[in-house]
Amino acid sequence: DAKTTQPNSMESNEEEPVHLPCNHSTISGTDYIHWYRQLPSQGPEYVIHGLTSNVNNRMASLAIAEDRKSSTLILHRATLRDAAVYYCILRDVEPSNTGKLIFGQGTTLQVKP
Amino acid sequence: DTEVTQTPKHLVMGMTNKKSLKCEQHMGHRAMYWYKQKAKKPPELMFVYSYEKLSINESVPSRFSPECPNSSLLNLHLHALQPEDSALYLCASSQVIQGNYEQYFGPGTRLTVT
Numbered sequence: 001d002a003k004t005t006q007p008n009s010m011e012s013n014e015e016e017p018v019h020l021p022c023n024h025s026t027i028s029g030t031d032y033i034h035w036y037r038q039l040p041s042q043g044p045e046y047v048i049h050g051l052t053s054n055v056n057n058r059m060a061s062l063a064i065a066e067d068r069k070s071s072t073l074i075l076h077r078a079t080l081r082d083a084a085v086y087y088c089i090l091r092d093v094e095p096s097n098t099g100k101l102i103f104g105q106g107t108t109l110q111v112k113p
Numbered sequence: 114d115t116e117v118t119q120t121p122k123h124l125v126m127g128m129t130n131k132k133s134l135k136c137e138q139h140m141g142h143r144a145m146y147w148y149k150q151k152a153k154k155p156p157e158l159m160f161v162y163s164y165e166k167l168s169i170n171e172s173v174p175s176r177f178s179p180e181c182p183n184s185s186l187l188n189l190h191l192h193a194l195q196p197e198d199s200a201l202y203l204c205a206s207s208q209v210i211q212g213n214y215e216q217y218f219g220p221g222t223r224l225t226v227t
Binding site for chain 1: 117144146155156157158161163168169203205207209210211212213215216217218219220221
């Protein structure tokens with residue numbers, strides 16, 4: 001499975017945008033880029049996913065580099081509730097896809113008031 | 114209802130005990146998962162069930178025994194655990210295992226083995 005690399009930690013101020021980077025230089029053509037986050041004392045929750053084009057939903061935006069070797073999760077206005085560990089995960093959607101989510105170390109986001 | 118529930122929230126057990134963790138979802142999902150998460154580490158996949166059949170066992174020791182009695186329920190039976198098995202055990206479900214369906218996670222059961 002292709003690997004992802006994320007910074008261990010990042011800090012942001014409340015109500016400012018946050019850009020969380022992820023490198024995935026060995027990504028294959030059938031790998032989708034997924035983001036999950038885990039708030040303190042909770043299970044992970046899905047944030048967003050994409051293949052090639054930038055994606056937006058109510059939680060965040062995902063910007064994918066043209067060569068797909070990196071991506072950035074964008075939180076447009078960070079709130080204290082966004083403090084969490086953010087995981088960038090590659091999912092292969094070939095028919096043999098087993099549904100595995102392989103979590104890397106993730107980025108711990110601290111949001112300061 | 115997009116909730117995955119897990120019981121109990123906390124469990125303390127001795128190394129000779131037998132206990133079970135329970136996970137339930139009512140979203141009509143046909144894929145269910147068990148993950149193990151040690152403190153300050155990412156979740157690690159243990160088992161995957163697809164249409165109530167075991168699809169993946171990630172070389173988990175036999176002292177962990179999963180069971181999927183119906184499409185809404187997933188159990189993890191525990192027997193003769195070791196202190197290093199103390200962790201947060203997370204259950205998740207998704208519509209099916211293929212494709213990009215998001216996985217919905219429960220809050221986990223925090224297990225302490227004494």
